[in-house]
Amino acid sequence: MPTAKKALPPGIRHLPDHFDRPAQQALVDDIRRVVEAAPLFTPAMPRTGKEMSVRMTNCGELGWVTDKERGYRYQPTHPVTAEPWPPIPDTLLDLWRAVADHPDPPQACLVNFYSDSAKMGLHQDRDESDFSAPVVSVSLGDDCLFRVGGVNRNDPTQSFRLRSGDVVILGGEGRLAFHGVDRIYPETSTLLKNGGRINLTLRRVTISV
16 A cells, blocks of 8 residues: 655645646746846855856845855846846736735745756745745655754654645745755656756745834
């Protein structure tokens, strides 16, 4: 008999196939327009300046950036072009309203592009002031192996496969859960012409007053 799927940590939800193929393609078209206005760049680790294996950009009133000199932060302009970030596509705003259970809209959408060899180490999303809002994540393109644990780095973790169109929500007790991407599975999707994976993460950054 097959083993039952292990329950995810509290506050973490996985919505498989939330976006069907036409909706995924429309989102990719939206993201292409974002990248035209705000080109992909390679973020670098604080202090060491080591480049990450993902390329990224943002949309929304704020964007997440990092570099050797100033570290992790949000800012209203692109670090290379100095132009404001383009707006968040309506489809993603609709998604937030449907799943976030939060009264305020997202202020940032990170756009991470993973090549076949890219990965993301275990980390917490804690550069925001408002932890009452969840992080809402969309997968597009090739499958990945997603790892999630608890709020302490040494808590047990589990990994599961994310496919194109899947949505993951980190909220409530799971808002500060450690998570990362162990690997990309190349050629598992035909959505992106040249392969790879796009990950979109919607975030509320500041506390409303």
